[in-house]
Amino acid sequence: MLETNTNKEAIVQTKLKRSQVRWFIVAMLFLVTSVNYADRSTISIAGPAIQKELGLSAVSMGYIFSAFAWAYVIGQIPGGWFLDRYGSKIVYAFSIFFWSLFTLLQGFVGFVSAGAVVVLLFVLRFLVGLSEAPSFPANSRIVAAWFPSQERGTAAACFNSAQYFATVIFAPILGWITSSFGWPYNFAFMGVLGIILSFVWMKVIYNPKDHPRVNQAELEYIEQGGALIDMDKNKNSNKSDEKPKLVYLKQLLKNRMMIGIYIAQFCINTLTYFFSTWFPVYLVQERHMSILKAGFVASLPAICGFAGGILGGIFSDYLLRKGYSLTVARKVPIVLGMFMSMSLIIANYVDMNWIVIVVMALAFFGKGFGALGWAVMSDTSPKELAGLSGGLFNTFGNISGITTPIIIGYIVEGTGSFNGALIFVGVNALVAIFSYLVIVGEIKRVELKKA
Numbered sequence: 001m002l003e004t005n006t007n008k009e010a011i012v013q014t015k016l017k018r019s020q021v022r023w024f025i026v027a028m029l030f031l032v033t034s035v036n037y038a039d040r041s042t043i044s045i046a047g048p049a050i051q052k053e054l055g056l057s058a059v060s061m062g063y064i065f066s067a068f069a070w071a072y073v074i075g076q077i078p079g080g081w082f083l084d085r086y087g088s089k090i091v092y093a094f095s096i097f098f099w100s101l102f103t104l105l106q107g108f109v110g111f112v113s114a115g116a117v118v119v120l121l122f123v124l125r126f127l128v129g130l131s132e133a134p135s136f137p138a139n140s141r142i143v144a145a146w147f148p149s150q151e152r153g154t155a156a157a158c159f160n161s162a163q164y165f166a167t168v169i170f171a172p173i174l175g176w177i178t179s180s181f182g183w184p185y186n187f188a189f190m191g192v193l194g195i196i197l198s199f200v201w202m203k204v205i206y207n208p209k210d211h212p213r214v215n216q217a218e219l220e221y222i223e224q225g226g227a228l229i230d231m232d233k234n235k236n237s238n239k240s241d242e243k244p245k246l247v248y249l250k251q252l253l254k255n256r257m258m259i260g261i262y263i264a265q266f267c268i269n270t271l272t273y274f275f276s277t278w279f280p281v282y283l284v285q286e287r288h289m290s291i292l293k294a295g296f297v298a299s300l301p302a303i304c305g306f307a308g309g310i311l312g313g314i315f316s317d318y319l320l321r322k323g324y325s326l327t328v329a330r331k332v333p334i335v336l337g338m339f340m341s342m343s344l345i346i347a348n349y350v351d352m353n354w355i356v357i358v359v360m361a362l363a364f365f366g367k368g369f370g371a372l373g374w375a376v377m378s379d380t381s382p383k384e385l386a387g388l389s390g391g392l393f394n395t396f397g398n399i400s401g402i403t404t405p406i407i408i409g410y411i412v413e414g415t416g417s418f419n420g421a422l423i424f425v426g427v428n429a430l431v432a433i434f435s436y437l438v439i440v441g442e443i444k445r446v447e448l449k450k451a
Contacts, residue, residue: 018217022146026155028205029139032096033162035197036135038170039103039128039190040068041276043121045174046183048284053183054110054117062409064118065277067125068132069401075133076398077249080391088138088145088387089205095138096198099131104191107184136374137390144378144386146208148225150320153329156375157313163272164309164368167302171280228383248385248448252392255446257380260439264334265373265397267432271341272371273404274425275301275364278418286418287353300357301364308368312337316372327443330376331436337370338429345426348419370432373397382448389446400428 043050043064051061082091106124109117139159147155174186206212208219208229223229252258283289312333319329344363347356373393381389408421 018221019213019215021211021214021218022151022155022208022222024213025142025146025205026158028201029142029159030162030165032092032197032201033135033139033159034166034169035096035190035194036099036132037163037166037276038174039099039194040132041166042103042170042174042186042190043106043125044277044280045171046178046186047277047281049178049183050121051281056118058413059409060118061281062406064121064125065405065409066402067122068129069273069398069405071126071129072133072398072401073129073395075130076137076391076395077388078391079134080137080385080388080394083134083138083141083387083391084385087207088141089202089207091134092138092205093198093202095131095134096194096201099128099135100191100194100198102127102131102191103187103194105187107187107191110184133391133394134387136394137387140374140377140381140390141386143374144228144381146222146227146229147378148222148227149326149379150225150317152378153316153320153372153375154310154313156372156378157309157316160371160374161306161309161313161368163276164302164305164364167275168306171302228386248382249388249392251448252382252389252446257440257443258393258446260435260441261373261376261380262393262396263439264432264435265393266400267428267435268338268367268371268373269397270400270404270428271363271367271425273401274408274421275305275367277405278408278412278421279360282418282421285412287356289353301361304361305364305368308337308340308365309371310368312369312372313375315369316375325442326379327441330372330379330443331440334370334372334436335433337366337368338433340366340369341429342366342426345422348422366429376443379443380445382446385448 047061047065050056051058056064079091079095102124106121106128109120109124140156143152143155143159170190174189177185177189208214208222208227219229316329316333319332320326341363343359343366346359350356350359374390377390377393381393404425407424408418411420411424412418
C-alpha cells in the first residue's frame with residue numbers, strides 16, 4: 001500500500017514538474033543573434049584586406065561600414081509593425097534568410113569595376129541592415145512572451161551577449177579564412193550558414209501555447225510571472241488591425257522615461273559599433289597587428305564582453321529576487337558597466353599591446369555588463385505594441401550605427417590616429433550614465449491612452 005502511494009506521489013510530482021522549453025527558446029535566440037552579429041561584422045574582419053586590395057580610403061570605409069545602420073534604422077518601425085501584425089516566427093525567418101543572402105552576395109563585389117565597388121558594397125550592406133531590422137524587436141517580443149519578469153534580465157542578457165560570443169567564435173574563424181583563402185570567402189561562409197539557419201528556425205520555434213514540448217505547469221508559471229503568452233494569438237486573422245498604430249508613437253516619444261532610455265541606448269550602441277566596425281582596423285593600423293592576429297586578439301576582449309553580458313543579466317535578476325525595485329535592479333548594472341567601458345580611453349596613453357588588450361577587455365566586459373537595454377524594453381513596452389515599441393527603441397539606438405563609423409572615419413582621416421576616436425566612444429558611455437541616473441526615473445511598463 002505504501003509503495004502504491006509512493007508511486008502515485010511520484011506521478012503527481014512528474015505531472016507538476018515544469019518543462020524548461022523557454023530556455024531552449026532563448027538558446028535559439030542566442031544562436032540566431034550570434035549569426036546576426038557575425039554577418040553584420042564580417043566586413044570589419046575583411047575590411048583591412050578589402051581596403052588594401054581595392055584601394056579604398058578611411059572615409060570610404062566609414063560610409064560602407066555605416067550603410068548597414070542606415071537601413072537598420074529605416075527598417076525598425078516597419079519591422080516592428082510587421083512583427084505585431086504577423087508574429088515573430090514568420091517575420092524572423094524571412095529576416096534571417098534575406099540578411100544571409102545579401103551577406104553571401106558581398107563576396108562577389110570584387111568582380112565589378114573599381115569605381116562601382118563602393119556603391120555596390122554600400123547597397124548590399126544597406127540590404128543586410130534592412131533585412132536584420134526586425135531581429136532585436138523580435139528577440140524582445142519572444143522574451144516578453146516566454147519569460148516571467150524575474151527571469152527576463154537573464155534571458156535578454158543571453159541573447160544580447162551573443163554579439164560578444166559572435167566575435168569570440170567568428171572573428172578567429174573569419175580572420176583565418178581571410179588569411180588563408182581571401183576575404184570573399186568570409187561572406188560565402190556566413191551567407192550559407194545563415195540560410196541553413198532560417199529553415200531550422202521555422203522547424204523549431206513556436207508560440208508558448210503552441211509548442212509541442214511545453215507543459216501546463218510551465219505555461220502557468222510564465223503567465224503568472226507576467227509573460228505575454230497570447231501576444232501572437234491570431235496574428236494572421238483578417239480581424240487584426242492592419243494599420244500601424246502610429247498614433248501611439250507620440251505617447252512613447254513624450255514619455256520622459258522612454259526618451260532617457262532611447263538616449264542611453266544610442267550611446268551604448270556607439271560602443272557596440274566601434275567594436276563591430278573599427279576595432280579590428282584599429283588593431284591592424286594603430287597597433288600594427290596582422291589580420292590573422294587581429295582576428296584572434298579581437299576575440300579576447302569579446303570573451304570578457306560575453307561574460308559581462310551574462311553576469312549583468314544574472315546580477316540584475318538577483319537584485320530583483322532580493323526585493324529591490326525594478327528600477328534599481330536594471331539601473332545598477334547599467335551604470336557600473338558604463339563606468340567600466342570608459343576605461344578604453346586609457347589605451348591612448350599606453351604603448352604595450354598587452355596592456356591595450358587588457359584595457360579593451362575591461363571596456364568590453366563593462367559594455368556587456370551594462371547592456372540591459374532589451375531587458376528594460378521587455379519591462380516597459382506597452383503590451384499592445386511590443387514590436388513597434390522595440391522598433392522605436394532600436395531606431396534611436398542604431399542611429400549611432402550611422403554616425404559612429406563615419407565620425408571615426410573622419411577623425412582617423414583627419415588626425416592619422418585613433419586617439420580622438422577612443423575619447424569619442426568613452427564620452428558616449430558617460431552620457432549613457434547621465435541619462436539613466438537623471439532622465440529615466442522609475443522604470444515601469446507604459447500604459448497607453450486609447451485613442
